[in-house]
């Protein structure tokens with residue numbers, strides 16, 4: 001209850017800060033509570049199981065160190081980690097639109113989106129973006145900021161693995177920005193540099209490409225068309241930065257509120273921006289932007305049907321987004337148990 005009230009307080013603060021920045025607060029459901037999820041899961045199996053699964057000893061003993069007899073008394077407090085992440089989200093008024101939320105969501109996505117279902121490599125398990133060359137991929141430009149702001153939290157809670165922390169941060173950010181509750185469970189462990197399979201650059205999609213490219217990359221992860229469009233709806237939040245991707249601007253007027261605003265904007269009129277930068281599209285105000293890959297969400301008929309659906313029905317978007325995002329964060333993670341099917345519209349997750 002207290003947490004729900006605190007969450008409302010934060011959302012009001014967010015609305016106020018957006019008003020100060022001159023953004024509309026058109027988004028629909030900002031009143032959803034961010035009550036923590038998966039308490040039951042977090043409690044499953046007792047502290048020993050989670051001490052092992054969360055990589056409790058990884059930091060101390062190296063990645064493959066799993067205690068033979070984990071301490072029975074240790075109870076990892078994921079609620080405390082969630083609270084610490086929430087505290088950091090709006091800790092710097094000067095940063096972008098006043099929230100680290102969007103860049104944390106991008107970190108959670110990029111650490112997971114390297115997954116290849118064909119050989120089960122990549123994915124969030126291992127937190128391999130801590131090391132080069134993955135941290136230096138052009139696609140990951142700017143994510144050092146996100147990793148850095150989570151570092152004090154990692155220091156405070158050394159028992160949590162980076163890979164659990166980065167994915168949890170994305171979930172907490174979405175919930176705090178008014179988005180849906182997302183099923184998340186711990187169980188990722190970190191790899192050391194010499195234990196990483198070198199992943200080829202190019203595993204993440206390229207925003208200047210077309211619908212075929214988007215399908216190739218997301219199908220490789222195991223997603224279908226509906227899930228692709230739902231995931232892309234995260235562009236309701238955040239913005240592009242010239243010094244990161246080369247693109248510029250936000251997709252919506254409320255870039256720190258999670259909503260179906262990306263889809264309602266997409267259905268409007270867009271034209272090519274006249275400038276010397278990479279091809280991107282702008283609306284009639286010249287303030288909002290769309291990437292070429294975003295435009296393919298409406299140019300491609302199969303994608304378009306979901307854009308129409310989500311533009312009309314935010315609840316449906318929230319439901320499908322939550323399922324797809326949860327699935328994304330779990331790709332390739334060798335959980336001991338699969339207690340829930342995170343995506344009803346797609347094939348059952350791997351065993």
Ligand code: FMI
Pocket residue numbers: 102103105106109142204205206207231232234235237238239240241242244245246247291293294325
């Ligand atoms: Fe997106 N994104 N994204 N994105 N993203 C961002 C920012 C951004 C692409 C391209 C792209 C997903 C998918 C895809 C998310 C969330 C998600 C930027 C600007 C670009 C160019 C980066 C910058 O700072 O300049 C695609 C087209 C290619 C990679 C793509 O397929 C998905 C699936 C998600 C999460 C579900 C967020 C939140 C942001 C804002 C980041 C910020 O710092 O504001």
